[in-house]
Amino acid sequence: MTEAATVAAHEYRGVPAWRRNLRLHGWTIGVWLVLLAMIPYWRSLSQQSFSFDIQALAIDALPLCFAAMAQAVVVISGGIDLSVGSLMGLMNVLSAKHMMGMSFREAIVFSLVILLLAALAGGLTGLVITVTRIPDIVVTLGMLFVWYGVGLWVMEIPGGGAPQQFFDLALGSVGSTVIPGALVIVFVALAVLWLPIRRLRSGLSIYAVGSNRNAAYLSGINVARTRIGAYMLGGVFAGLGGLALTATSGIGDPNSGSIYTLNSVAAVVLGGVSLLGGVGGLIGPIAAAYILTLSKTVLLIRGTDPNYAAVYQGLLIILVVVVGGLLSRKTHR
Amino acid sequence: MTAAPETLQPPSRVREVQRFLTDNPVFILVLVLVALFAVTEIVNRHQVGEPFVTWNQISTMLLVAAPLGMIAGGQTLVMLTGGVDLSVAYTATAAAFAISWQGTNGTFEGILAGVLVGVGIGLANGVGVGIFRVNPLVMTLGTSSVIFGLLSIYAGRAFEKVVPDVVTTLGRERFLDYLPANTLLWIGVAAVLVLGLSYTGYGRMLYAVGDNPVASRLAGVRVWQVLVAAYALCGLLAALGGLLLLGFTNNPDLSLATPYLLPSVAAVVIGGTSILGGWGGYGGTILGVLILTVLGSLLTLLDAEEWERQVIYGSIIIVLTAIYARATRSD
Numbered sequence: 056m057t058e059a060a061t062v063a064a065h066e067y068r069g070v071p072a073w074r075r076n077l078r079l080h081g082w083t084i085g086v087w088l089v090l091l092a093m094i095p096y097w098r099s100l101s102q103q104s105f106s107f108d109i110q111a112l113a114i115d116a117l118p119l120c121f122a123a124m125a126q127a128v129v130v131i132s133g134g135i136d137l138s139v140g141s142l143m144g145l146m147n148v149l150s151a152k153h154m155m156g157m158s159f160r161e162a163i164v165f166s167l168v169i170l171l172l173a174a175l176a177g178g179l180t181g182l183v184i185t186v187t188r189i190p191d192i193v194v195t196l197g198m199l200f201v202w203y204g205v206g207l208w209v210m211e212i213p214g215g216g217a218p219q220q221f222f223d224l225a226l227g228s229v230g231s232t233v234i235p236g237a238l239v240i241v242f243v244a245l246a247v248l249w250l251p252i253r254r255l256r257s258g259l260s261i262y263a264v265g266s267n268r269n270a271a272y273l274s275g276i277n278v279a280r281t282r283i284g285a286y287m288l289g290g291v292f293a294g295l296g297g298l299a300l301t302a303t304s305g306i307g308d309p310n311s312g313s314i315y316t317l318n319s320v321a322a323v324v325l326g327g328v329s330l331l332g333g334v335g336g337l338i339g340p341i342a343a344a345y346i347l348t349l350s351k352t353v354l355l356i357r358g359t360d361p362n363y364a365a366v367y368q369g370l371l372i373i374l375v376v377v378v379g380g381l382l383s384r385k386t387h388r
Numbered sequence: 389m390t391a392a393p394e395t396l397q398p399p400s401r402v403r404e405v406q407r408f409l410t411d412n413p414v415f416i417l418v419l420v421l422v423a424l425f426a427v428t429e430i431v432n433r434h435q436v437g438e439p440f441v442t443w444n445q446i447s448t449m450l451l452v453a454a455p456l457g458m459i460a461g462g463q464t465l466v467m468l469t470g471g472v473d474l475s476v477a478y479t480a481t482a483a484a485f486a487i488s489w490q491g492t493n494g495t496f497e498g499i500l501a502g503v504l505v506g507v508g509i510g511l512a513n514g515v516g517v518g519i520f521r522v523n524p525l526v527m528t529l530g531t532s533s534v535i536f537g538l539l540s541i542y543a544g545r546a547f548e549k550v551v552p553d554v555v556t557t558l559g560r561e562r563f564l565d566y567l568p569a570n571t572l573l574w575i576g577v578a579a580v581l582v583l584g585l586s587y588t589g590y591g592r593m594l595y596a597v598g599d600n601p602v603a604s605r606l607a608g609v610r611v612w613q614v615l616v617a618a619y620a621l622c623g624l625l626a627a628l629g630g631l632l633l634l635g636f637t638n639n640p641d642l643s644l645a646t647p648y649l650l651p652s653v654a655a656v657v658i659g660g661t662s663i664l665g666g667w668g669g670y671g672g673t674i675l676g677v678l679i680l681t682v683l684g685s686l687l688t689l690l691d692a693e694e695w696e697r698q699v700i701y702g703s704i705i706i707v708l709t710a711i712y713a714r715a716t717r718s719d
Contacts, residue, residue: 320525362541
């Protein structure tokens with residue numbers, strides 16, 4: 056952000072700050088406005104109370120939020136991670152298998168173990184990519200099979216569980232308010248894991264490596280370490296996604312993660328992260344995850360054949376990217 | 389006069405071998421394939437007490453490999469341009485449904501419908517990627533989501549399905565006991581692809597566009613036309629793959645071609661076509677398809693559990709690509 060800001064400050068000398076911010080964060084703001092605009096429409100269709108609806112949306116979207124964040128970090132660093140979904144599935148079965156019969160305290164400690172394992176798994180992917188210099192998409196495609204296989208080994212058929220208080224973390228709300236716990240978890244994770252890193256040298260390196268690897272190398276950044284770091288951070292988010300799957304579904308299922316790989320790519324693109332790397336943030340993809348979930352909910356309430364949801368979602372993604380591409384081409388000329 | 393300059397010394401054996409492999413990367417794949425065959429043969433003799441490499445087995449393997457070979461052929465063309473097509477599986481499934489739906493009107497109508505569906509989806513992808521410059525990953529992901537939705541709506545409704553006899557014959561019959569009909573089609577398509585990529589103007593343009601789109605444009609290539617045609621051809625080949633699968637199972641099913649999506653990418657990658665575009669060819673892909681197929685039979689033979697299969701499958705993609713990249717890297 057700071058780097059982008061200085062560049063833009065130079066470009067926009069004498070231009071009001073709000074225009075600069077609009078230019079820099081236009082897409083993110085736009086995505087959140089779309090989300091806010093969808094809410095009244097959704098509420099006008101829904102029969103349920105507002106607090107119930109918000110709660111349901113936050114819970115539904117929780118795994119996708121984390122999947123989108125995991126994908127976003129990697130994509131910003133100039134890579135792409137096709138193994139996000141199967142890593143989430145692995146962490147899902149791993150947690151559900153071992154948390155069964157644990158006390159709440161043990162479950163929390165075990166969650167940290169899961170996050171550590173997920174970070175190592177992500178780091179391994181990054182290591183293989185940087186050592187072998189095979190394109191990211193190939194290595195992560197291979198890892199997709201590996202993590203899925205390990206997940207099947209851990210748990211062949213859906214099962215397992217976790218202590219009730221663990222479920223309540225995601226399913227409940229904060230104190231006696233209507234604020235859903237699932238919503239808070241997402242923003243706490245964002246605030247703890249991403250916002251500080253983004254301000255630090257390491258976060259800046261991720262953007263630098265993502266936008267131009269050679270230039271980053273020439274300015275003294277350790278490219279390999281940065282890329283491995285990005286995959287590790289992505290792994291942590293995928294681990295959170297796996298825990299979220301456990302908390303929201305109540306069980307472990309080796310196939311639970313399969314839809315999240317492609318949906319996370321969709322959320323990232325919708326959220327304003329360029330697949331070329333170096334552009335975007337995590338706040339946009341979070342909004343995109345809510346939009347994707349909400350659009351499915353709205354179609355369901357309207358009684359549309361749920362299969363049309365896939366059609367609209369595909370068209371929406373294509374449309375957004377086409378429009379976004381045309382807009383960015385216009386501003387760059 | 390002291391020692392001769394280094395350049396005059398004869399190249400060492402290692403460098404010679406490396407040079408040979410760099411020039412003939414397909415050779416490594418042949419070695420891997422032969423090694424896999426050998427291992428399978430040993431395991432089979434050990435476990436079953438019979439040789440694995442019989443005409444019957446080879447014929448069965450070709451029968452299994454041909455649909456993947458078709459789908460991976462389209463994938464090769466697209467990946468040569470630096471793209472990727474993640475909609476091939478649903479394109480193949482959609483084509484299969486179209487064939488069995490129009491099959492009620494006659495064989496020709498059925499096959500025509502399947503081909504049109506395949507080319508149509510490919511054209512849509514091509515227009516998105518070539519004209520609107522949407523990232524190929526996103527574009528094909530989007531179309532596959534759309535196709536999947538439409539297919540699930542459409543497949544949920546009862547309708548009369550007729551699989552034309554020709555399709556069934558193509559999908560599962562064997563001529564002279566050992567020559568699968570689908571392999572004959574595959575050989576034909578392979579010849580067209582291999583020769584076409586090397587000797588036609590369009591084939592060379594695919595490489596040029598994949599290697600450097602800007603330079604190609606400046607050299608007068610209409611890049612968008614090349615891309616649209618590449619995706620359309622990919623759709624056509626996916627439709628042919630769907631046709632063979634339909635003939636094999638004789639029943640259109642929503643998940644007919646789904647298991648072929650990632651293997652199609654894997655086969656191309658193992659075959660040495662660069663995912664960044666501009667380098668590779670269909671010859672390698674054929675070997676990639678065969679390697680994946682033999683590996684599949686080996687794992688079946690070893691009675692591998694599903695999780696072991698997945699792990700080995702994933703590792704093999706990474707390991708083979710790594711070996712390949714190392715052996716062919718010019719210093």
